[in-house]
Amino acid sequence: MSIDFYWRLPTHGCHASIRRGSYDRGDWSPLQPGNVAPGLTAQGEDDGYRYIDHLAEIAKAAELSGFIGGLIPSFPNTDDPWVISPLLARETKTFRFMIAFQPGFLDPVHAARISASLQRATGGRTVFNVITGGGGPSQLWWGDDFAHDDRYGRTTEFLDIFRGVWAGKPFDYDGRFYQVEGEQLSDLLSREEVPEIWFSGSSEAALQSAAKHADYYLSWLEPYDQLTDKFARVKERTAQLGGEQKCAIRVDLVARPTEEEAWRDIRIGFENVSDATRAQWRGQPTDSVGAARQSALKPTEAKRWDDLIVGKNLWGGFNLLRGGPALGIVGSYEQCAEQLDELIQRGADAFILAGTPHLEEAWRIGEEVLPLLGRTAATTQNLLEAAE
Amino acid sequence: MTLRFYWRLDPAAEPARGEASARPATGFVPRDVRTASLNRYDYYVQVARAAATTAFDGLFVAYRPESDDSQIVAAAIARTAPRLLLVPEFPATVGSAVYAAKEAVSFQRATHNRLGWALTGDGGEEDAARTAEFLHVARGVHGTRPFDHDGEYFSVKGGGFQAPLANVPFPPVYLSGDDEEALERSARLADVHLLPHAPLDALRGRAETLDRLALAAGRTVELGVIATITARETAEEVAAGQGIAGSYDAVANRLADLHAIGVGHVVLSATPSLEEAYRIGQFVLPRVRARIADLRAAA
């Protein structure tokens, strides 16, 4: 069995250390000495490097250290994955660009064309994380006023058309949100493979749409039993449609030579978050079921870093240290590998991993953790049990 | 005013060049070691680098639904084609204006502000209305925060980019068309209006109309000409050439004349695209620049 491991390109700048919240890679913080991409020359001038140059290094580190590609997130104040991917297409070799995008923002026929073009530019290295948006002010910011379940309805129709025009003959569609007549990709474009579709969303509406279109159902890490239940529900739905659902997990790791060193970084990181910052972290109103499942972990109310230990090697405060979901894995290389092995036992078919700083941690996890997979004590134990 | 030169890459032209799927599968005697990773984009890059190394100022990429997408091509070549302004042509029907503006801003950030937008369309009423609203919203979220809009095609609430996305300029917008409606639209919306090449008198008339309309709209709009070009060392080699045609000297004089009537942008194309970019860049552009300098010195 082989498992696809993706890394992540941070599109909102990066921190030089998980211990500190300052975005000193990229230009999301003021340009000052020690900043990278852009940085300052010895004369104190902008050195001309741009954040894309740093993203290129992360992508290359990921492909060299054994990751199959990387997720490229999309939020109001990030750089855009549809631009980053073609920009980096020619200087990477095997790295797959997993583009996070909300179907509502592009015309579906146009989306199919640009996807096929990107497939041609990359030799088939395009992958999608289809997201459907978290509602609230940020949805209106994008210019989208659809309600939660309508957004998923639109996502389903979008993907119907996206695949439909790829099939090599004229395609008609009369949906609630889209109508097309006689559209198809040219022979040149339809020769390319339809990109693999990863799908995020935890609500009923999301699962319904996923069952029809997702190659991988993608979830943030959640407490393991809860996650196992969710995967079981998705797999059951897809089975009803006659398919077999693969599942994937997106999770951050703090992996260090020893468990003690890993928790020390978490403790220092936690202590560097001011109360004021913590209060701000409550986030915007959202209709996201997935986000509610994360915030149920309540990291904003913790007094001490270890209030947030929610299980062996599991810490629920990652969203205090950087934007994103709350739950992540903390431990020695061996322990991190054990956790991943356990998740594989529980039905994960693929992963998107990340760690801060993304460049150095791609190397570290690629070199120190990935090679331990399938060989840790947890796996051995499970294999023994299975054999009994 | 300077005269800016753009080469125009057409992703659908010369379809076999560099195209991996067009390689002979049988009956090709030389040992063929080209892998699939050597492909059409390597050719696009060559054309772009040809334009960059021969002192063009920019590269337009034509919108061809049957071939590679102009915006994907522009981004894929950006990091290997230095200096050039990259101007994909595309219609306002590609998707949300907010999303397009956000992509534009990322492109600007990554390329030291080397993006332009050439909005195309069928020129019909619906297309014109959509294009106008598309530009209004895209520029709105780029320049205003919070930005609200409730229109026919797009609606936004509390929109607008923050730093650092808001720190880069909006790409220059090129619109085209030959009739009065197109000129009127450009007067309101374009940074540059591109006219098809025509006799000097006709162009002069259009230029005056554009100036008048732009003045009425309280804006300035620069003028450009888009043309195919056929240039050879001697006039007799240009049998029935297309577009702006003639010897290197004659073509250069013609381009300098355009400049003299107020044209600031020239978008040129010829086939084969790579070889002709070198030819025009090496033999015609230096003559135009010298001629403009001479005229200026004389004046």
Ligand SMILES: Cc1cc2nc3c(=O)[nH]c(=O)nc-3n(C[C@H](O)[C@H](O)[C@H](O)COP(=O)(O)O)c2cc1C
């Ligand atoms: C792994 C994962 C990655 C996501 N990435 C993004 C992203 O890049 N941009 C974004 O706006 N939302 C992202 N989302 C959130 C989704 O857009 C959506 O808000 C969420 O899945 C809510 O849907 P639900 O109500 O069905 O849970 C992501 C969600 C998951 C699970």
